Amino acid sequence: MRDALLLKYFMVKSSEFQHPQKSFNSSTHKGYNSFVLPYFLSNLYQRFSKNMTNTTLKKISEVLGFSISTISRALKNHPDISIKTKQKVIELALALDYEPNASAVQLRTRHSKIFGVMVPTISNFFYDSFIASVEEESRKQGFSLIILQSGDNIETENENLKLCRQNRVSGLFACLGSNTKDISGFLKMKEQDIKTIFFDKVPEIDGLNKVCMADTRAGEIAAETILRAKKKTVLAIFGNTNLSITKKRETAFCATFKSKNSKTKLLVEHASNSESARKIVSSWLNKKILIDTIFCMSDEILIGALKAIQEKGFSIPADISIIAISNGFIPGLYHPSITYVETSGYQLGKLAFTQMMACLAGSDTIPEQMVEAKLVNGGSI
Amino acid sequence: MRDALLLKYFMVKSSEFQHPQKSFNSSTHKGYNSFVLPYFLSNLYQRFSKNMTNTTLKKISEVLGFSISTISRALKNHPDISIKTKQKVIELALALDYEPNASAVQLRTRHSKIFGVMVPTISNFFYDSFIASVEEESRKQGFSLIILQSGDNIETENENLKLCRQNRVSGLFACLGSNTKDISGFLKMKEQDIKTIFFDKVPEIDGLNKVCMADTRAGEIAAETILRAKKKTVLAIFGNTNLSITKKRETAFCATFKSKNSKTKLLVEHASNSESARKIVSSWLNKKILIDTIFCMSDEILIGALKAIQEKGFSIPADISIIAISNGFIPGLYHPSITYVETSGYQLGKLAFTQMMACLAGSDTIPEQMVEAKLVNGGSI
DNA sequence: AGATAATTTGCAAACGTTTGCGAGATGCTT
DNA sequence: AAGCATCTCGCAAACGTTTGCAAATTATCT
Numbered sequence: 001m002r003d004a005l006l007l008k009y010f011m012v013k014s015s016e017f018q019h020p021q022k023s024f025n026s027s028t029h030k031g032y033n034s035f036v037l038p039y040f041l042s043n044l045y046q047r048f049s050k051n052m053t054n055t056t057l058k059k060i061s062e063v064l065g066f067s068i069s070t071i072s073r074a075l076k077n078h079p080d081i082s083i084k085t086k087q088k089v090i091e092l093a094l095a096l097d098y099e100p101n102a103s104a105v106q107l108r109t110r111h112s113k114i115f116g117v118m119v120p121t122i123s124n125f126f127y128d129s130f131i132a133s134v135e136e137e138s139r140k141q142g143f144s145l146i147i148l149q150s151g152d153n154i155e156t157e158n159e160n161l162k163l164c165r166q167n168r169v170s171g172l173f174a175c176l177g178s179n180t181k182d183i184s185g186f187l188k189m190k191e192q193d194i195k196t197i198f199f200d201k202v203p204e205i206d207g208l209n210k211v212c213m214a215d216t217r218a219g220e221i222a223a224e225t226i227l228r229a230k231k232k233t234v235l236a237i238f239g240n241t242n243l244s245i246t247k248k249r250e251t252a253f254c255a256t257f258k259s260k261n262s263k264t265k266l267l268v269e270h271a272s273n274s275e276s277a278r279k280i281v282s283s284w285l286n287k288k289i290l291i292d293t294i295f296c297m298s299d300e301i302l303i304g305a306l307k308a309i310q311e312k313g314f315s316i317p318a319d320i321s322i323i324a325i326s327n328g329f330i331p332g333l334y335h336p337s338i339t340y341v342e343t344s345g346y347q348l349g350k351l352a353f354t355q356m357m358a359c360l361a362g363s364d365t366i367p368e369q370m371v372e373a374k375l376v377n378g379g380s381i
Numbered sequence: 382m383r384d385a386l387l388l389k390y391f392m393v394k395s396s397e398f399q400h401p402q403k404s405f406n407s408s409t410h411k412g413y414n415s416f417v418l419p420y421f422l423s424n425l426y427q428r429f430s431k432n433m434t435n436t437t438l439k440k441i442s443e444v445l446g447f448s449i450s451t452i453s454r455a456l457k458n459h460p461d462i463s464i465k466t467k468q469k470v471i472e473l474a475l476a477l478d479y480e481p482n483a484s485a486v487q488l489r490t491r492h493s494k495i496f497g498v499m500v501p502t503i504s505n506f507f508y509d510s511f512i513a514s515v516e517e518e519s520r521k522q523g524f525s526l527i528i529l530q531s532g533d534n535i536e537t538e539n540e541n542l543k544l545c546r547q548n549r550v551s552g553l554f555a556c557l558g559s560n561t562k563d564i565s566g567f568l569k570m571k572e573q574d575i576k577t578i579f580f581d582k583v584p585e586i587d588g589l590n591k592v593c594m595a596d597t598r599a600g601e602i603a604a605e606t607i608l609r610a611k612k613k614t615v616l617a618i619f620g621n622t623n624l625s626i627t628k629k630r631e632t633a634f635c636a637t638f639k640s641k642n643s644k645t646k647l648l649v650e651h652a653s654n655s656e657s658a659r660k661i662v663s664s665w666l667n668k669k670i671l672i673d674t675i676f677c678m679s680d681e682i683l684i685g686a687l688k689a690i691q692e693k694g695f696s697i698p699a700d701i702s703i704i705a706i707s708n709g710f711i712p713g714l715y716h717p718s719i720t721y722v723e724t725s726g727y728q729l730g731k732l733a734f735t736q737m738m739a740c741l742a743g744s745d746t747i748p749e750q751m752v753e754a755k756l757v758n759g760g761s762i
Numbered sequence: 763a764g765a766t767a768a769t770t771t772g773c774a775a776a777c778g779t780t781t782g783c784g785a786g787a788t789g790c791t792t
Numbered sequence: 793a794a795g796c797a798t799c800t801c802g803c804a805a806a807c808g809t810t811t812g813c814a815a816a817t818t819a820t821c822t
Contacts, residue, residue: 054573056808067772072810082770097569102547103487104808107777112484114527114548122516123509132503135530139537144544146495147528149516156520163525166483167495188478192435303714310716333684333714335691437778448802453780463800485778488807768819776810788799 055096064088106168115356116164116172118148118157120201125299125329126345127175130199133349134173141357143170152177161185164194171195171356176203178243195359197352201245209359211352211369213343215245218325218373219252219297221341225323226264226293227257229381233265235284236295237277237305241270249297249325267291277304285312285320293381296324302338303330321381328376336379347371436477445469487549496737497545497553499529499538501582506680506710507726508556511580514730515554522738524551533558542566545575552576552737557584559624576740578733582624590740592733592750594724596626599706599754600633600678602722606704607645607674608638610762614646616665617676618658618686622651630678630706648672658685666693666701674762677705683719684711702762709757717760728752 057075061068066085074081074089075098081089092098106112115138119127135145146169148160157177164172165188172189174196183203189196195209202210226234238250250268257266267284271277277300284291285308294309296302302324314320316336324331324340331338348371355366438456442449447466455462455470456479462470473479487493496519500508516526527548529541538558545553546569553570555577564584570577576590583591607615619631631649638647648665652658658681665672666689675690677683683705695701697717705712705721712719729752736747 054808058808068809069773069811070771072808073771076810080770085770099543099547101488101549101808103484103493103549104777105810106484107482107488107779107807108809108811110777122503122513123506125504128504128509131528132530135503135528136532139529139540144527144529144548146525147512147516148520148525149513151517159520162480166480167525168482168484306714307716330714333687333711335688435778439778449779450781450803451801453778454801457780461800466800482778485807486780488777488809489779489781491807764822766819766821768817770815770817772815773813775812778807780806782805783803785802786800788797790797791795792793 054101055093055098056101057098060089060092060096060098064092110168111170112168113142114144114146114167114169116146116148116160116167116169116174118150118160118164118172118174120152120175120177121149122147125327126200126343129327129329129345130349130352133346134353137350137353150177152179154180154182158185161189165189165192169194171197171360173197173199173352173356175199176201178240195356197356197359199348199352201243204244209355209366211348211355211371213245213348214370214373215248215343216252218341218343219249220256221373221375222295222323222325223253223256223260225339225341225375225381226295227260227262229293229321231264231293231321233267233289233291234293234295235267235269235281235291236297237269237271237280237301238297239270239301240272246297253295253297271301271304274300274304274307277301278308279304281305281308282311285309285314291320293321293323296322299324299326299330302326306334306338316380323381325373331376331378331380334380338380339378340376341373342376343373344371435482436474436479437482438479441470441473441477441479445473491549492551493549494523495525495527495548495550497527497529497541497548497550497555499531499541499545499553499555501531501533501556501558503528503530506708507581507724510708510710510726511730511733514727515734518731518734531558531561533560535561535563539566542570546570546573550575552578552741554578554580554733554737556580557582559621576737578737578740580729580733582626585625590736590747592729592736592752594626594729595751595754596629596724597633599722599724600630601637602754602756603676603704603706604634604637604641606720606722606756606762607676608641608643610674610702612645612674612702614648614670614672615674615676616648616650616662616672617678618650618652618661618682619678620651620682621653627678634676634678652682652685655681655685655688658682659689660685662686662689663692666690666695672701674702674704677703680705680707680711683707683721687715687719697761704762706754712757712759712761715761719761720759721757722754723757724754725752 057068057071061071064071066089070081070085071089074086075093077086117131117134119131122128122131131147138145146164146167148163150157150160154177157180172194174186176183176198178201186196186203198208198210200212202208202212236253239246241247254266254268257264269280271280277296281294281304294305296305305322309316309320309322316322322338324338325343326340327345328340328342331340351369351371355369358366438449438452442452445452447470451462451466452470455467456474458467496515498512498515500512503509503512512528519526527545527550529544531538531541535558538561553575555567557564557579559582567577567584579589579591581593583589583593617634620627622628635647635649638645650661652661658677662675662685675686677686686703690697690701690703697703703719705719706724707721708726709721709723712721732750732752736750739747
């Protein structure tokens with residue numbers, strides 16, 4: 001092992017001795033250096049016989065004969081350090097695969113370059129695209145992501161918050177569990193100066209940073225689309241009534257119906273999951289009332305509704321029309337693909353990230369931000 | 382802010398002064414202590430006026446008059462420390478919301494209690510259930526997870542590995558990108574003593590820790606199921622041919638067909654994504670050859686195939702049968718639900734996790750482990 | 763040449779823990 | 793009363809960085 005490293009180093013060395021005058025190129029950090037071999041050798045040996053798995057600033061400093069602080073500054077391209085020195089340092093650091101110890105940096109600088117992300121569950125078309133999006137941006141900016149699932153469980157939620165605090169995350173993206181009422185745990189984050197961006201399911205109190213979907217607008221668009229198509233009897237299915245997301249969508253949807261003063265008949269139902277949505281739709285389709293359109297406020301409900309329709313053998317949109325609010329993935333699985341109002345987790349992620357960066361840069365509290373809703377036409381209505 | 386903390390502390394204190402003889406209960410860490418107020422007050426004030434956001438061992442030690450090492454040991458329930466002292470320490474730590482600084486612990490102990498997880502993308506029914514599963518177990522064992530997406534991009538993959546090294550993760554769960562040939566980056570992890578468990582798409586060389594789906598068996602089961610149903614003409618669609626997962630499934634599937642020496646006709650195709658699968662199926666359905674069964678080796682392919690079938694207006698299984706290898710989510714979206722051979726990401730996650738724990742406990746390299754495949758009957762064949 | 767300025771580098775403290783070792787205090791044995 | 797074991801606790805070093813400040817060196821200016 002030690003020999004392997006020495007060998008590796010010498011290979012780098014010897015290749016350079018073949019081009020001793022190669023000039024220093026600051027962009028690639030490769031070049032020529034000229035310290036005395038015997039000294040270097042003895043030191044290198046000494047260091048590596050002690051512990052050869054990790055290269056540290058200290059190790060580099062002992063090999064090169066500079067102090068640790070010089071090495072540190074050289075690697076950060078600090079103006080105090082001369083080009084010649086930087087050249088030597090960077091070269092050796094590269095040869096020895098130096099990689100700064102994140103814990104030490106965190107400890108010293110007090111910021112971790114890590115974000116926490118808490119969602120009820122990761123196995124969800126919406127959250128996973130949100131996370132994917134945030135991860136993408138974070139990586140670009142040199143941040144890592146710690147993912148946490150609350151499982152809609154309040155205790156787990158608090159444990160997760162604790163984990164974030166212990167890891168001194170730089171910021172937290174948080175989606176509340178559906179039954180989380182007490183957000184004191186989240187407020188504690190603020191005390192510790194951990195910036196928190198709430199998304200999707202957000203607390204109702206003011207003074208927090210939140211990003212949301214344009215749920216009200218989404219409800220309106222769906223209703224408008226149905227009315228424009230001059231449908232007669234609409235079955236609208238919404239989710240858990242104590243979620244603000246449900247309230248917003250339902251209120252907007254129903255209000256639009258009333259305001260347009262149409263003769264369209266509206267039937268409203270609530271389903272807690274796919275299966276209950278399936279049953280509801282199934283039972284309505286067996287009644288005498290002729291339903292010509294179904295509106296589903298979420299993917300989960302859409303899945304159930306479609307099953308019921310398929311069971312019944314109805315074809316879309318000939319026998320019945322359907323429209324949903326969705327992320328887009330599920331609607332694309334069927335033929336004809338389902339018309340939906342798009343609420344993109346991916347875009348919400350982008351928005352949340354820019355808001356986080358703004359927070360870290362100093363702006364304290366920013367007014368609630370929204371991702372626009374827009375209609376995506378499939379062939380289902 | 383400072384006042385708030387003092388107030389909080391005094392509330393805790395005063396509530397205890399009402400029950401001065403409450404006995405020490407080591408399991409709840411609550412109890413009575415009796416140090417002199419004025420001393421405590423002056424110290425507390427002094428400390429908090431300096432920096433009141435974070436409670437540290439030092440702070441507790443100064444308030445209580447014990448050394449830092451005593452505080453540290455007391456909080457870990459070290460036998461050297463007397464019950465009385467532990468009582469005082471734990472009580473104050475609780476009152477001040479002490480939370481150990483993870484960076485400092487990591488730096489000192491050289492293990493981070495963080496696992497890395499690298500997948501091509503997180504937005505995927507299979508990977509997200511894998512991650513969800515690993516996250517669940519990790520949290521139970523006090524580990525956090527850093528999620529990384531390679532996006533099937535080799536550079537990103539290496540960057541991510543670097544991040545893991547810099548964060549000194551305790552272990553890494555890794556799924557190779559589809560075009561990753563050079564795994565030297567992963568071997569470097571081993572040098573740094575970072576245990577790596579490969580899953581799903583694993584390197585072909587030996588001596589590494591891998592967990593896989595029983596892909597060969599899955600292919601066999603699918604083939605056997607089709608033969609048992611006495612189908613005449615089967616269109617089998619596989620994925621990217623240079624993935625070992627494809628090779629295994631295809632080889633097993635085809636071998637089973639041959640070995641049974643049946644008269645069933647087998648047509649083999651390859652599709653790189655959903656859309657190409659849709660086109661392939663679509664064009665076959667338009668030919669004169671009467672295909673009565675379609676086999677799809679993955680969810681992606683299944684989605685495409687089903688679209689083609691729906692477009693054509695065929696009904697399942699009356700006009701055509703279909704069977705897939707899948708995680709189970711997609712097959713459940715249709716009616717009748719699709720019969721599939723289950724390869725559960727969730728179970729794979731559990732397996733990977735136990736293997737990781739075994740690795741950390743010392744066992745060096747464990748023979749490749751598999752998650753069993755089993756048939757889940759829908760109504761599609 | 764001497765003084766001053768500019769450049770280059772090193773010293774040492776700090777971040778918050780953990781832990782081997784040793785010291786003082788207490789209790790027990792003969 | 794002396795010896796010894798046991799119980800508590802503190803000292804100090806270490807983990808790998810970053811950074812204010814001072815020191816040493818070199819260049820520049822009268």
